[in-house]
Amino acid sequence: MDLERVGRYRVLRRIGSGGMGEVYEAEDTKLGRHVALKFLSSLLSSDSQALERFQREARAASSLNHPNVCVIYEIEAHEGQPFIAMELLQGDTFRQKITGAVLAVDEVLDLAIQVCDGLDAAHSKNVIHRDLKPENLFVTDRQQAKILDFGLAKFAFDAAAGPDSPTVAPSQLSTPGSTLGTLAYMSPEQVLGKALDVRTDLYSFGAVLYEMVTGTRLVQSQVTGAIFDDILHKPSASILSNNPKLPKDLDRLISKALEKDRELRYQSAAELRSDLKRLKRDLSSRASSGNIAARPSHKRPLTAIAVLPFENANADPSYEYLSDGLTETIIDELSQIPKLSVVARSTVFRYKNRELDPQAVGKELNVGAVITGRLVRRAEMLTVAVEMVDTANGLRLWGERYNRRAEDLLAIEDDIGRHITERLRSSLTEKSTSRGRRRPTTRNTAAYEAYLKGRYYWNKRSETELRKGAEYFEQAIALDPAYALAYAGLADFYIVLGWYSYVRPQDSYPRAKAAALKALEIDPNLAESHTAMGFISLLYDWDTETAEKYFRRALELNPKYAPGHHWYSDFLAANLRLEEARNQARCALELDPLSLIINWNMGWMLYFSRQYEPAVAQFKSTLELDPNYLVTYLFLGQAYVQQGLYDEAQAAFQRAADLSQRAAVSLALLGHCQALAKRTEDASKVLAELQARAQNSYVSPAFFAWIHLGFGSHDEGFKWLDKALAERSNWLVWLNADPKYDPLRSDERFARLLDKVGFARRSTGTS
Structure with a gap:
């Protein structure tokens, strides 16, 4: 049997053999990836029992799509000899x-x-x-x-x-x-x-x-x-x-x-x-x-802690920003302590506005202690009550009440952090309880309050509330032009504004870049701004080398910064470093297990890896946390599309459209799905709706391209992708990774498009 060339595979070397046959390393000349080819031995190929076992292996493994199962690509025969093409492992x-x-x-x-x-x-x-x-x-x-x-x-x-x-x-x-x-x-x-x-x-x-x-x-x-x-x-x-x-x-x-x-x-x-x-x-x-034996609970080291959302005890809900902001600031402060694991904001805020048993929550979060707080503001006076509860036995480890003027908010925050650190000193070494590098802040209380309001609205993520958050970030900057965190917040606002295509890329990313660079000018060690610059360098500058330097620096400065791992995973996926991308996504998930965006991102990385069933499972798991989380439906639908489950996909996109007041991205994905499913009339209506909307507001050219690609109109699709290229659309960053572009990969126009975005044409395997 000639094994130099097996169909589209070029055989490189023999890896080994076993009872069932021999295994070779080969190059898939069509997709440009190396694979393992497992041949049933010639002695057994005529044995019906052995052949059935061989085919059973292919059927069983190919029905699975999981990072801990060796991937089966296909089963074929060469010169009468059955073989399986599978993932090549090192x-x-x-x-x-x-x-x-x-x-x-x-x-x-x-x-x-x-x-x-x-x-x-x-x-x-x-x-x-x-x-x-x-x-x-x-x-x-x-x-x-x-x-x-x-x-x-x-x-x-x-x-x-x-x-x-x-x-x-x-x-x-x-x-x-x-x-x-x-x-x-x-x-x-x-x-x-x-x-x-x-x-x-x-x-x-x-x-x-x-x-x-x-x-x-x-x-x-x-x-x-x-x-x-x-x-x-x-x-x-x-x-x-x-x-x-x-x-x-x-x-x-x-x-x-x-x-x-x-x-x-x-x-x-x-x-x-x-x-x-x-x-x-x-x-x-x-x-x-340092001691395997069990210890009495009151001496157990508090190496992991959770700060639950402080309660706003005012009748006025407008003070939510204050209770939320104080919670976030204390989380950030404690996160600077080496060897102390602090549950991330996104995870603890899942417990906001719920009747809580701190001990039960602590056990659920797997931490040694839980910090709770209650805030009351009356005229110019501010009262903050804080306590720390032992998860093991529910006992109060520490508590304090702070009665100060509202203008002393920064001092209250500092005192809370210092008192908690002192309480932890009995559990951690002196060196471990040093509070590390203080986060850059301001001594201007009004600027600080404006910053807290900005973050409060930024976390809401709708366009209206994002813009309201930006107003507060700018207010904080006006009050204190040297406030690095306010510039970092403003950069994050413009990134999200561009990411969701609320505005043209040139109206968001250059402004995000200016704000992030200003934050780094004030404080070169701000991990958030390095992360922001990494994302801007990827999404708009299309400069992968610079982007990776920024991401790596951010994680050097703060290895526990979950969004840094999250955004770095996106960078890695865009560059088809998919196994690294999944690992970074998992790291973010371990740091912030209840974050909606980070849970969604894990599914997104699986989607890019062509692991559609695990991706669907992850998206569904995210929806269990919040059944109305819009972005999850967008990508759940795309995973269904790749499986040919068009009814399920259309339902997901329709739900996304309902939740977003028919946002352009949800309509584009809905139209793409309908076109693929040969529901031509429905897809044409969606296309017409987007065309009408584009007369009065911004609609990304990439969205039109998707629908035309669904129709199979590649020429029209490339026309719109070229328009997206001209305006540096962030959606083009995913050309290499996104399966929806697979029908275009053999077209030379696609190769030229990739080259202009700064990506070489590569394999889209599940590495």
Whole structure:
């Protein structure tokens, strides 16, 4: 068989071989990416059972789309030899990683959580792997776990029709692809030939975990009958018998995974993952205290804290800006303390205007203490009551009441931060409780109040409230021309104004740039302004090198700045560094788990990675936080479009249009979907509506291009994309990454467009 050229693939080298066949590295000449080609051996290609197993692997794995499952691109045949084209991975199998070595517990937990993520995705699609072992688990050079080889996978609902054929039937013991190594990781029900469900994978993975932390195989016997007897009857050895220093909770976890009675075992990968995450958290907390043993709650180190939204106890809601602003300022102040984890604003503000039990919220947020506050303003007097509550027992750790004149607001804020820091000193080292570099502020109380009002309205995100916020930022600047944060706020306003295409790019981004540069002139170490400059350099200047320098500097200055990780992920996605983009998005999500925009952004990165089902799941998860979050519907609809689910997509876009008073972007995506679905009359009406609107207000040319592309009118689409290019539309930054442009990628006009935006034509794979 000639293997220099296989269809559109150019074979580069042989990677290895196994019982089922051989694997080669190849270049996909059409998409410009490197892939792995797995060929069924010529000896087995005529074996109907082997061929079915081979095809089953392709069907099972290709039905999944998850970052912890090796991606299957297609199954084809070359000169009569079936092959699978799959994701090319760089790294080691778990077998290679654990041979002659025992992994650290924290590394085991990190990898195990990822494997559970992949298993949960497979099981949710009714796919059981049935052959989990160290050889079928992989860790990339970037420490990402991948599940491989679904050659024995079976859809769970098949099992409902009757018991599976025993995987260890005598006829299989001598066939390629079935080894004693495979047998050693089988569940008891698999050995007995019973109908299998997802719990068989959890047992097998428990056996892998056992080996990862002890360095020895769970089943030591080498003879088939003895292996079966051990699996069915021999109690599993404790990991502590190999290493007494291992955590007892880890021993209990692995023992539960290895229960011979599957009713007593973990019932789902999600349940196992929760225990792994809980153990990782607890071990991390104990390690930071330097003492694994439990401590009395009043001496437990407060390494994580949440500041809940301060209550505005005034009858006048116009003082909301004051209570919200004070909350944000204290969060920012405490975030400067090294080694103290402070829950981000977006997450804690999910609890605003709710009756709260601070202890319950603290446990929900997984922090050691919660700070609550209440603010009352009467004429020129301001009263702020603050207290800190221990999450473990609900006891009051500290409290203070501040009665000052309203003009002393800055002093109150400073005192609160200093008193909380002093209270934390008993938990953290002296060095750790230094408040770090103070955030640039103003001594002008009126300027500070104007800034707080600006942020309050900016967070609302509608065009009307954004513009109101900008007025307050400008007011703060007028009152104190050296107020760096006010310039940073103004830059953020213009960025969002341009991002949502409320105005022409040239009317927003140059002004954003001027404000951000002024903020950096006043304070070169302001992470927010470095992040803003990174985004402006990406969206308007189309200067990727400069953009990345700004993003990296922002995260050097403040590694805990969730929006910095969020916006950097967008930059990485635009440059098709998709795995890095997903990692940055996850980092932002860990820092700010209840932020709507950051939850949405995680789905967006999955969408760009062509992982549409996980993207849909993430968007739906975001909508559980807020069913009316507009931007989520826009991108949920796009994920549905890429799956060909046009009815679902149209419903999502229609909901976005309803929520936004028929914003142009929602109409453009609706029209694009309708055109693709051959609902020509509906799409034409939407196009006409946008054309009429463009007579009186700004509509991005990119929006017209989308609808024409939906119609298949590429010439008209390119005409509008050229207009978008002329005005430096931020939507063109996503040309390389956005799947909606896939039909244009073979057109030379698209290559020229990319070149003008500053991007080379690249593969759009799921790297």
